[in-house]
Amino acid sequence: MQQIRSYKYRLRPNRAQTTLLDAMLRDFCSLYNACLQQRVEAYKRRGLTLRYAQQAAELKSVRAEDPDGLGRWSFSALQQVLRRVEQTYSAFFKRGHGFPRYRGSARYHAATFRVGDGLTLKKDRRIGVVGVPGGIKAVWHRDLPPDAKLGTAILTRQQGRWYAVLSVEADFAETCGSGMVGIDLGLNSLIATSDGETVAAPRHARKAQKAQRRRQRALARCRRGSRRRLKAKARLAAGSARIARQRRDHLHKLSRSLVSRYWGIAFEDLNLTGLKRGMLARSVHDAAWSLLVQLLRYKAANAGAEVLMVDPRGTSQTCPECGTVKAKTLGVRVHACACGCVLDRDVAAARIVHQRAFGLGPGHGLRCVSGRVAA
Ligand SMILES: [Zn+2]
Incomplete structure (x- = not known):
């Protein structure tokens, strides 16, 4: 049966690539905010509701004027940013409240690509991203299904780590026992x-919980607003993300078995x-x-x-x-x-x-x- 599933892989970009990926998300974030602002002002001044197609038509010239900024990145990935604005807008109209907000670049964590356009899987098993020189190393901890059709790929940054989430359409023939x-x-x-x-429950989980409680106490000892507190907070967040990953992995195997x-x-x-x-x-x-x-x-x-x-x-x-x-x-x-x-x-x-x-x-x-x- 043809189905779509997500495969998530850890990426190991080098330092220069990491800098560029961070810059890419910053640029995508400012584009997102600019599109939102354009929509707000068009409505305020002229009572116009801008649509995706109108904003996308401008994208080409915007890119041409900014070769060292937006011009560096994949055209289709930038289009996806505009789509995202459109989506949050229509979600708002459906809900009737909660107007779309401007996003801080620290809270903008994901970019969507079409595989083969802006993001490619190279022969050497690295991932190529337009605007980022050299392939990005990926950890292929499990293989893609043999006849997989790749749709979109999302590059995301989570606690300073980069991942690629590939959406895969394939025939997942799975069998159960009797x-x-x-x-x-x-x-x-x-x-x-x-x-x-x-x-x-796996023993490493209990150990990790203990370490987590220690980090919690360390955080509680830090003065509010201090740098130390920020760092302690980041350590705590990284710890809970690790625990969640380990638990998920363990439960995946258990349920499979x-x-x-x-x-x-x-x-x-x-x-x-x-x-x-x-x-x-x-x-x-x-x-x-x-x-x-x-x-x-x-x-x-x-x-x-x-x-x-x-x-x-x-x-x-x-x-x-x-x-x-x-x-x-x-x-x-x-x-x-x-x-x-x-x-x-x-x-x-x-x-x-x-x-x-x-x-x-x-x-x-x-x-x-x-x-x-x-x-
Ligand atoms: Zn009995």
């Missing part, structure tokens, strides 16, 4: 499955879990869970697998073997029932999720030992 699984969003682990797997093994994947309904537990450090877990469910949903949809949501109430209190309901406190890590069933607490809950979703337990009565695997 099993069914219930998943508990764990208390001890990140997730536990009804097949007895437990996947712990689940979809490749199962076609039916049942979860506790996240909107109802608040009823179930009042745990500490939930916000951290919550963010990971909702991202996992989101990634699973789209991977499952692509592969023809199914994600089901079940009522989470009492999943951790019910015995998956005999159905006896017995309350456990949060500290109890093992499910041990009078019927002889002994399971990891979260695995027992995952089995209940499985039963609620599919009507029967996995390998009912055969296995009662939980396993531990790495994600």
